[in-house]
Amino acid sequence: MKKKIAVIGGGAAGMFAALNAAERGCEVHLFEKNEKLGKKIYITGKGRCNLTNACDTEELFQAVVSNPKFLYSAFYGYTNHDVIDFFEKAGTKTKIERGDRVFPVSDHSADVIDALRRKMREYKVQVHLNTEVSKVEAKDGKVTGVLSDGEKKLFPADAVLVATGGISYKTTGSTGDGYRFAEELGHKVTELYPSLVPFNTKEAWAKSLQGLSLKNVDVKVMDGKKKLYDGFGEMMFTHFGVTGPLILSASSYTAKTARKKELSMFIDLKPALSKEQLDHRILRDFEEAKNRQFKNALGGLFPAKLTPVMIELSGINPEKKVNEVSREERLGFVELIKNLPLTVTGLRDYNEAIITKGGVSVKEVNPSTMESKLVQGLYFAGEVLDLDAVTGGFNLQIAWSTAYAAALAMSEA
Structure with a gap:
């Protein structure tokens, strides 16, 4: 039978x-x-x-x-x-x-x-x-x-x-x-x-980048000093925060904590370069455009949509000539590129998981x-x-x- x-x-x-x-x-x-x-x-x-x-x-x-x-x-x-x-x-x-x-x-x-x-x-x-x-x-x-x-x-x-x-x-x-x-x-x-789900973020500038994809970036998610996730790949900005394969994978490791409190996220826009290498690259760009204003001297460092956001977050006067940008300002800019900060306020719900x-x-x-x-x-x-x-x-x-x-x-x- x-x-x-x-x-x-x-x-x-x-x-x-x-x-x-x-x-x-x-x-x-x-x-x-x-x-x-x-x-x-x-x-x-x-x-x-x-x-x-x-x-x-x-x-x-x-x-x-x-x-x-x-x-x-x-x-x-x-x-x-x-x-x-x-x-x-x-x-x-x-x-x-x-x-x-x-x-x-x-x-x-x-x-x-x-x-x-x-x-x-x-x-x-x-x-x-x-x-x-x-x-x-x-x-x-x-x-x-x-x-x-x-x-x-x-x-x-x-x-x-x-x-x-x-x-x-x-x-x-x-x-x-x-x-x-x-x-x-x-x-x-x-x-x-919910898992493999996008993140809500706090910053208004992130929402202004809706639709922008970043490839080959590194993302860290931190709970204070404790690292919950560190990964390399592709992500995208949305009207509510961030998504994309890298973010969805990050949610697998952070879901439990992200439901209870805000987390810090840092995007390394140039993970292939050390801070020293990135500083040399920026110095070289500045040298080639020494009489230009800071806002016009960043060449192909970022996607066009991201450039004004990075300028604003840098705190450097966009009208300032690059030969007037101080070493401290430049190194601060390097730090921003290597650790672009975002605040994760929570996960999207099951309908998007x-x-x-x-x-x-x-x-x-x-x-x-x-x-x-x-x-x-x-x-x-x-x-x-x-x-x-x-x-x-x-x-x-x-x-x-x-x-x-x-x-x-x-x-x-």
């Missing part, structure tokens, strides 16, 4: 687990409360779907912010290179871009969803759309099935996988159901925060199988767990790897 499995959630983890369990001979039913599958995948990577990262598998752990050790078995059991192979064989050709980010060649996230749907059809996964699971039933410490349609009928199952995601992007159906299921069955859910930080405590989940240590036959995969990583395809890799581990375990148990 076939093993009967209920998968709750038709996102990346849910679909991947469903098709892998069905491939191994299980009767799999996938419950999705939306009218279609993969709503969050569809908007991932600005609609292009950064489906994994092509780094060495060992490097995946460095990108995971919460509980990387828990993922040791899952990542090695189903690697990032396995993911690329899966999609290539399923008909979705991939390409590698800057930072080893992997995308479909078509730049369409729909192709990723289509590949998963095709495989589910091939392995006869039974998909129940517009069907909201209201409760996971268990008796004597073992799963018995799920209740749907307003708790009117029990769908019996030998195993239940909770792959409901977090609470970011509520329009995709991520409303925290999985956390409730877990708590109702005695599990601890750690504190939840790519993922949710926090989730079902991994202490109560078997890292090899994703099965609950408290309830037999109950499994978790993906974002519902207390696992998160920086941007670059790593969070989807967590989904694929944990889903695969759960599928294998459910089919073999």
Whole structure:
């Protein structure tokens, strides 16, 4: 007799687990409360779907912010290179871009969803759309099935996988159901925060730079003298503060503190140059424009939109001839370029967060199988767990790897 499995959630983890369990001979039913599958995948990577990262598998752990050790078995059991192979064989050709980010060649996230749907059809996964699971039933410490349609009928199952995601992007159906299921069955859910999310900042000048992108800059976020984050990459100014890959990654490390108090952020606009080298560069520019006013002697030091802001923040009279700029003023300007200060007043909310930080405590989940240590036959995969990583395809890799581990375990148990 076939093993009967209920998968709750038709996102990346849910679909991947469903098709892998069905491939191994299980009767799999996938419950999705939306009218279609993969709503969050569809908007991932600005609609292009950064489906994994092509780094060495060992490097995946460095990108995971919460509980990387828990993922040791899952990542090695189903690697990032396995993911690329899966999609290539399923008909979705991939390409590698800057930072080893992997995308479909078509730049369409729909192709990723289509590949998963095709495989589910091939392995006869039974998909129940517009069907909201209201409760996971268990008796004597073992799963018995799920209740749907307003708790009117029990769908019996030998195993239940909770792959409901977090609470970011509520329009995709991520409303925290999985956390409730877990708590109702005695599990601890750690504190939840929006993550991979832009920052609100205090300074008016930052908002005046709306739309300006800075590439190859270094950003530090400090809580007093304690460094919370230091990274290199790309960022952008917005009407509320700052965003971009570098800022989103910074939010992974600062979310907890940023919700409670203001933090200091420093942008190094010229990280490739030491302060001494930068001073020599400015001296050289001044020498070539010795009779010009300060405001006209900065050459290509900054993007045009940023130049007037830097002049104003420097405190140097813009009309002053460069040969009249004092050494102290010049060195102060160097310091400003290397440590442009901003005040982080908080995070944007879940509607703008790519993922949710926090989730079902991994202490109560078997890292090899994703099965609950408290309830037999109950499994978790993906974002519902207390696992998160920086941007670059790593969070989807967590989904694929944990889903695969759960599928294998459910089919073999």
